[in-house]
Amino acid sequence: MSSTGHATLPVPARARRSPALKGRVRVPGDKSVSHRSLIFGALTVGETRISGLLEGEDVLNTAKACAALGADVERVGEGEWRVHGVGVGGLRAPDGVLDFGNAGTGSRLMMGVVAGNPITATFDGDASLRRRPMRRILDPLEKMGVAVVDAADGGRLPLTLKGPQELVPITYESPVASAQIKSAVLLAGLGAPGETTVIEKEASRDHTERMLTHFGAEVTVEPYGEHGRKVTLKGRPELKPAPIRVPADPSSAAFPLVAALIVPGSEVVIEGVMTNPLRTGLFITLKEMGADITFENERVEGGESVADIRVRASALTGVNVPAERAPSMIDEYPVLAVAAAFATGETRMNGLSELRVKESDRLAAVADGLAQAGVAYRIEGDDLIVTGAGAAAGGGTVATHMDHRIAMSFLVMGLATDKPLKVDDISFIATSFPTFLPQMRALGALIDTEAVAG
Numbered sequence: 449m450s451s452t453g454h455a456t457l458p459v460p461a462r463a464r465r466s467p468a469l470k471g472r473v474r475v476p477g478d479k480s481v482s483h484r485s486l487i488f489g490a491l492t493v494g495e496t497r498i499s500g501l502l503e504g505e506d507v508l509n510t511a512k513a514c515a516a517l518g519a520d521v522e523r524v525g526e527g528e529w530r531v532h533g534v535g536v537g538g539l540r541a542p543d544g545v546l547d548f549g550n551a552g553t554g555s556r557l558m559m560g561v562v563a564g565n566p567i568t569a570t571f572d573g574d575a576s577l578r579r580r581p582m583r584r585i586l587d588p589l590e591k592m593g594v595a596v597v598d599a600a601d602g603g604r605l606p607l608t609l610k611g612p613q614e615l616v617p618i619t620y621e622s623p624v625a626s627a628q629i630k631s632a633v634l635l636a637g638l639g640a641p642g643e644t645t646v647i648e649k650e651a652s653r654d655h656t657e658r659m660l661t662h663f664g665a666e667v668t669v670e671p672y673g674e675h676g677r678k679v680t681l682k683g684r685p686e687l688k689p690a691p692i693r694v695p696a697d698p699s700s701a702a703f704p705l706v707a708a709l710i711v712p713g714s715e716v717v718i719e720g721v722m723t724n725p726l727r728t729g730l731f732i733t734l735k736e737m738g739a740d741i742t743f744e745n746e747r748v749e750g751g752e753s754v755a756d757i758r759v760r761a762s763a764l765t766g767v768n769v770p771a772e773r774a775p776s777m778i779d780e781y782p783v784l785a786v787a788a789a790f791a792t793g794e795t796r797m798n799g800l801s802e803l804r805v806k807e808s809d810r811l812a813a814v815a816d817g818l819a820q821a822g823v824a825y826r827i828e829g830d831d832l833i834v835t836g837a838g839a840a841a842g843g844g845t846v847a848t849h850m851d852h853r854i855a856m857s858f859l860v861m862g863l864a865t866d867k868p869l870k871v872d873d874i875s876f877i878a879t880s881f882p883t884f885l886p887q888m889r890a891l892g893a894l895i896d897t898e899a900v901a902g
């Protein structure tokens with residue numbers, strides 16, 4: 449994929465009603481931890497070894513950006529990477545544009561990284577990323593002294609940042625619960641003297657805080673209000689190389705998990721899935737719906753809790769999903785909507801405004817997909833209400849809008865619809881779950897990519 453979208457034609461696919469899914473699967477490494485492993489590795493002095501890295505396009509673009517900024521990044525085997533860092537404040541100006549493709553996380557975190565260095569860099573991405581809001585990152589970075597040399601309308605990509613000689617540490621209260629905003633400010637804060645603090649009213653995923661500590665920075669985390677946190681980082685640490693083992697991505701595990709729940713007779717085990725409590729909102733919600741999910745062999749790997757998740761096809765009931773749960777399952781709503789369609793009764797998902805600014809407007813994309821599959825739903829403000837009928841007709845074609853999670857969610861749905869369900873383009877699945885098709889097929893999923901046009 450190039451900075452303007454597809455290098456290749458769209459790849460349509462069709463999912464068909466499948467026999468019971470059976471088997472064990474290990475989905476690829478967590479995307480959030482993978483981006484951060486490369487970034488922190490680049491900010492240490494010495495060599496960081498990473499195993500289980502997600503080799504999806506989003507993360508590969510972060511690897512390229514780290515290399516363009518002076519780190520030595522080398523793939524030494526499947527999921528095995530070595531990063532020789534340049535140290536906090538040691539980045540060099542890149543020769544060309546940093547192209548992050550489809551990745552919000554890669555682009556936004558690297559803006560924070562660049563901010564802490566007196567260099568100028570230009571950030572770009574594909575048509576989806578160019579539509580996404582970047583002001584939420586530029587606002588705090590400008591407060592720290594970063595210059596926005598150039599940007600498209602509304603502070604969007606392509607944009608050029610210049611880091612100051614002397615960054616100002618700030619206390620920033622984030623207007624939205626976003627790990628990307630929090631991480632960008634903390635990464636910038638590495639280059640500032642004194643303490644940089646981020647306050648969030650709802651706790652978002654905490655991989656940056658955990659990994660900062662793992663790499664030797666001083667970070668304190670305090671509760672803030674009922675659901676929030678206050679994170680404080682002491683600037684200008686010397687980060688030390690530390691090995692990273694990336695656990696399997698719960699956001700990718702969500703697809704075989706929901707597939708096994710809705711395809712009658714299924715029983716699947718998903719191995720080594722990260723169960724960090726700030727990522728498990730989907731599992732909690734599905735259990736509330738009556739899903740037969742058990743966590744086996746619970747352990748700690750590389751500083752994160754992980755478990756093998758056993759899931760059996762289940763009769764589901766609609767539930768009310770509280771808005772404050774959103775940060776812990778923000779990427780899982782599309783596939784939860786699929787599970788909700790096969791439940792009995794209404795599932796109400798509250799407070800989904802952030803879904804409108806992901807790779808696509810996910811609220812609109814999910815609604816259109818449900819309509820294509822003959823599922824009843826309504827949108828009230830920022831809430832999505834799906835009326836489950838225990839079954840779905842299928843038969844339509846879902847527009848994926850350059851969004852991997854829309855593509856995977858509706859392919860999962862088609863495994864249990866009465867008629868096949870098509871999606872117009874699966875190429876973006878490679879951004880986060882490049883082995884989705886073979887791994888789903890190995891469990892018995894009937895998904896075809898040929899002869900589906902028209």
Ligand SMILES: O=C(O)C1=C[C@@H](OP(=O)(O)O)[C@@H](O)[C@H](O)C1
Nearest residue numbers: 480553625626627628629778779
């Ligand atoms: O920090 C991260 O790794 C991520 C944070 C979330 O985005 P927001 O920070 O915009 O909520 C999430 O949607 C994204 O897939 C990964």
Ligand SMILES: C=C(OP(=O)(O)O)C(=O)O
Nearest residue numbers: 550551552553554779806
């Ligand atoms: C929102 C997502 O990622 P990003 O923001 O990194 O593009 C996602 O993976 O669902």
